[in-house]
Amino acid sequence: MSVDTATVKRVAKLARIRVSDAEAAHLEGELNAILGFVEQLSEVDIEGVEPMTSVTEMAMKKRQDAVTDGGKAADITANAPNSEDNFFLVPKVVE
Amino acid sequence: MTDLTSLTIAEARDRLAAKDFTALELTDAYLAAIDAANGALNAYVATTPDQARQMASASDKRRAGGTAGVLEGIPLGVKDLFATEGVHTQAGSHILDGFKPRYESTVTANLWADGAVMLGKLNMDEFAMGSSNETSFYGPVVNPWRARGSNMDLVPGGSSGGSAAAVAAHLCAGATATDTGGSIRQPAAFTGTVGIKPTYGRCSRWGIAAFASSLDQAGPIARDVRDAAILLKSMASVDEKDTTSVDRPVPDYEAALGGSVKGMTIGIPAEYRMDGMPDEIETLWQQGIAWLKDAGAEIRPISLPHTKYALPAYYIVAPAEASSNLARYDGVKYGLRVPGKDIAEMYENTRAEGFGAEVKRRVMIGTYVLSAGYYDAYYLRAQKVRTLIKRDFETVFDDGVDAILTPATPSAAFGIGDQDMAADPVKMYLNDIFTVTVNMAGLPGIAVPAGLDEKGLPLGLQLIGKPFQEETLFRTAHIIEQAAGRFVPDKWW
Numbered sequence: 001m002s003v004d005t006a007t008v009k010r011v012a013k014l015a016r017i018r019v020s021d022a023e024a025a026h027l028e029g030e031l032n033a034i035l036g037f038v039e040q041l042s043e044v045d046i047e048g049v050e051p052m053t054s055v056t057e058m059a060m061k062k063r064q065d066a067v068t069d070g071g072k073a074a075d076i077t078a079n080a081p082n083s084e085d086n087f088f089l090v091p092k093v094v095e
Numbered sequence: 096m097t098d099l100t101s102l103t104i105a106e107a108r109d110r111l112a113a114k115d116f117t118a119l120e121l122t123d124a125y126l127a128a129i130d131a132a133n134g135a136l137n138a139y140v141a142t143t144p145d146q147a148r149q150m151a152s153a154s155d156k157r158r159a160g161g162t163a164g165v166l167e168g169i170p171l172g173v174k175d176l177f178a179t180e181g182v183h184t185q186a187g188s189h190i191l192d193g194f195k196p197r198y199e200s201t202v203t204a205n206l207w208a209d210g211a212v213m214l215g216k217l218n219m220d221e222f223a224m225g226s227s228n229e230t231s232f233y234g235p236v237v238n239p240w241r242a243r244g245s246n247m248d249l250v251p252g253g254s255s256g257g258s259a260a261a262v263a264a265h266l267c268a269g270a271t272a273t274d275t276g277g278s279i280r281q282p283a284a285f286t287g288t289v290g291i292k293p294t295y296g297r298c299s300r301w302g303i304a305a306f307a308s309s310l311d312q313a314g315p316i317a318r319d320v321r322d323a324a325i326l327l328k329s330m331a332s333v334d335e336k337d338t339t340s341v342d343r344p345v346p347d348y349e350a351a352l353g354g355s356v357k358g359m360t361i362g363i364p365a366e367y368r369m370d371g372m373p374d375e376i377e378t379l380w381q382q383g384i385a386w387l388k389d390a391g392a393e394i395r396p397i398s399l400p401h402t403k404y405a406l407p408a409y410y411i412v413a414p415a416e417a418s419s420n421l422a423r424y425d426g427v428k429y430g431l432r433v434p435g436k437d438i439a440e441m442y443e444n445t446r447a448e449g450f451g452a453e454v455k456r457r458v459m460i461g462t463y464v465l466s467a468g469y470y471d472a473y474y475l476r477a478q479k480v481r482t483l484i485k486r487d488f489e490t491v492f493d494d495g496v497d498a499i500l501t502p503a504t505p506s507a508a509f510g511i512g513d514q515d516m517a518a519d520p521v522k523m524y525l526n527d528i529f530t531v532t533v534n535m536a537g538l539p540g541i542a543v544p545a546g547l548d549e550k551g552l553p554l555g556l557q558l559i560g561k562p563f564q565e566e567t568l569f570r571t572a573h574i575i576e577q578a579a580g581r582f583v584p585d586k587w588w
Contacts, residue, residue: 001472003463015418015462016425016439017455018447027459030520034460037521038407038473044480051478052485055295055309055537056562061338075197079429088427091438 001039002032099124100265104169104322107268111158111168118158118168122151122212125170129214129266135588138251138261140175140233141183142215150212157210164210166329172267174258175216176223177203177313178302186304187219187231187254190449191430200302201337202271202313202330209329214267218257221451222421223278223306226526228256229511230453238286238508239264239584243551246587249508252282252526258316259286263584269317269326273303275310276409277504277530280542283316284503284555287544287582289323289572290316292530294562295537296341298327299334307416308339310409310534319581320543320573324348327565343563351566352573357391359571362496366402367529369505375548376502383500383545383556386578387571397496399487404480405532406524411464411477412535417454418461424449456520485536492561498571501529503542503555529557539565543572545579553582 003011005021008028012019019027073086082089099121102110107121126144133139147170154168178184178196185191199207207213220230227250228236238251239260251260255272259282262270272279274292283290291314298313305311315326328348334340363384368377388394426432426445433448435441450458464473491499505528509516516523533540539562542555556575560568 001469007463008459011459011463011466013443014466015458016422016442016446017450017458018440018443027456030456031460031463033519033521034410034456035463037524038410038477041404041407041411041476041480044401044404044476044483046476046479046483049479049482051475052481053478055481055485055535056339056341058296058339058341061335061340061342063335072197076428078197079194081426081430081432090427091435091441093438 002035003028100128102268103318104268104325107169112163118151118154118212119148121168122147122170122214125214125267132264132266132588136237136239136260136264136266137234138218138236138257138264138266139172139215140185140187140218140257143182143213146182147212147214150207154210154212164208165325166206167210168212169210169268170212170214171206172214172217172258172261172270173203174255174270174272175219176273176304177271178304179203179213179216183216185232186223187221187233188449188454189232189431189451190424190445194429198302201299201332201334202303205332206271206329211329217261217270220254220256221454222304222417223254223273223275224417224453224457225253226277226281226523227516228253230451232451235511236260237511239588240286240508240552241587248511249552250285250511252285252508254278255282255316259283259288259290262286262288262316262318264588269315269322271313271330272316273311273313274534275306275413276534277527279314279316280530280540280555280557281504281526283542284544285508285553287553287584288316288318289320289541289543290314291323291327291541291565291568292533292539293327293331293565294539296339297331297539297563297565299332299337299340301334301336305420307413308420309416310413320569320576321349321352323541324352324569341563346566348566348569351570354570355391356387356571356574359392359497360395360495361387361392362395362397362491362499364397364399364402364499364501366399367501369528372505376505376554379546379554379556380500380502383575386575387500390574395496397491397499399491399532401480401483401487402532405484405535406528408477408480408484409531409535410460410524411473412481414457414461415465415474416461418458418465421454421458481535484532488536488538498567499559501557501559503529503557505529507548507550507552507554533559538562539568541568541572543575544582545575547582
């Protein structure tokens with residue numbers, strides 16, 4: 001499988017990365033080189049093989065259903081490029 | 096007085112305990128060495144001299160008070176991927192400009208709790224994506240090693256290139272690093288240092304910027320096997336804050352050194368003999384086999400039939416996870432924001448300017464392989480292949496193999512700006528061909544220097560172990576180290 005310029009632009013949109021026409025053409029070649037490389041996986045017989053979901057055999061740790069952390073709004077917004085009263089500020093989303 | 100920066104962690108530990116010098120004197124020696132060298136090597140992206148001196152003075156007070164920890168007064172460098180409270184933490188990326196977290200990663204918190212001193216943050220490939228440290232927003236790190244009679248700058252490997260270069264050039268006593276496909280072991284091999292990627296789950300991932308969560312593991316880069324054992328003991332822990340942190344006690348790795356390998360079975364996988372591999376890599380491998388045989392180990396040829404599929408499967412799984420993990424960098428919560436006419440354009444502009452070319456490539460590959468209609472063909476298939484890769488290892492371990500010996504890398508360090516690799520991303524990816532299988536199977540792997548090539552550049556061997564058998568790796572790597580000797584670059588910087 002390979003990608004064309006239109007697909008590169010669609011994927012860039014999904015990934016929320018602005019890509020110019022020139023960059024899209026360049027990326028098309030690079031992505032196709034990588035997709036060509038991974039193509040060899042189609043040789044592998046995977047009939048009846050379970051996909052890996054956890055690399056180590058472990059049961060997911062669970063914790064008590066209780067509040068153990070919080071009250072850190074100021075810490076959480078401290079690094080924001082734009083914030084006010086412990087809220088993140090973004091361009092208007094709803095008219 | 097000998098140069099304090101030439102001491103290993105074990106040596107410095109003993110001499111600090113003997114009150115030969117103070118932690119502050121040791122820290123000052125390192126800060127002076129960094130000042131003198133960093134212009135040439137670019138290993139540190141931020142130094143924290145005031146904090147280092149404060150931590151060293153506090154360490155001296157603790158020692159005077161009789162409460163010295165196991166790393167008391169040892170100055171360390173920290174890969175920029177680890178969150179360090181109030182200190183530059185940018186993962187080598189422009190998109191995290193100015194980020195100073197309000198929290199400390201579990202691994203670094205463990206080190207400071209044991210008395211270690213932080214010298215600063217170490218350069219790395221952006222978001223740990225790279226094998227040469229050239230994708231860093233802060234520019235490439237220069238390998239302290241040069242080919243004999245040459246003044247050409249070489250890469251230190253990556254992504255933990257700053258960690259490896261700083262350790263090799265004695266700009267820290269040891270360093271933290273991370274390894275998703277070889278990012279500890281490949282730079283260790285390129286710089287004549289020792290690097291271990293422990294079993295997945297051994298070190299907490301809490302507070303480490305995530306690249307590919309099912310593959311990422313922290314580990315140390317150190318000057319010798321003993322120092323790596325000392326550091327890992329402190330870095331590893333059971334952590335409530337990471338659900339994949341394993342619930343088992345951390346052994347005393349240093350105690351494993353000096354043990355015999357008599358009666359151990361070392362597997363030699365046929366599939367790691369690659370077409371076009373330089374003769375000196377094969378020679379080095381045979382030398383390693385001979386050393387372990389001489390030490391009483393039984394050598395057994397083995398087969399890991401799915402080896403060649405590990406790298407292509409990795410280049411589906413890792414970008415897929417990265418595309419999801421890196422979605423958080425959107426110009427809202429931290430770091431860079433580039434304005435746009437609406438929020439979607441702000442996201443797109445921020446990520447276009449904030450991410451470098453390699454990160455964009457991988458995020459886009461990941462987005463593509465996870466997108467509707469391609470998920471089964473790429474991602475699901477890669478995860479099934481991953482099961483087969485892990486099964487290969489389980490089969491040989493079940494047959495009585497205790498550890499596996501392979502080359503660490505297919506070559507020695509290459510030049511900065513290598514044209515072949517710049518032209519074809521897949522060429523760069525091949526650097527990790529011997530290391531990436533270990534991440535895919537979640538196993539521990541250690542790279543240990545084993546010799547120099549004909550140009551005088553270091554080459555490493557890799558040992559792969561069973562899950563949570565890091566002690567076996569330290570013991571066996573120590574045997575190789577004793578036979579090979581240690582390798583220190585000639586100072587030109």
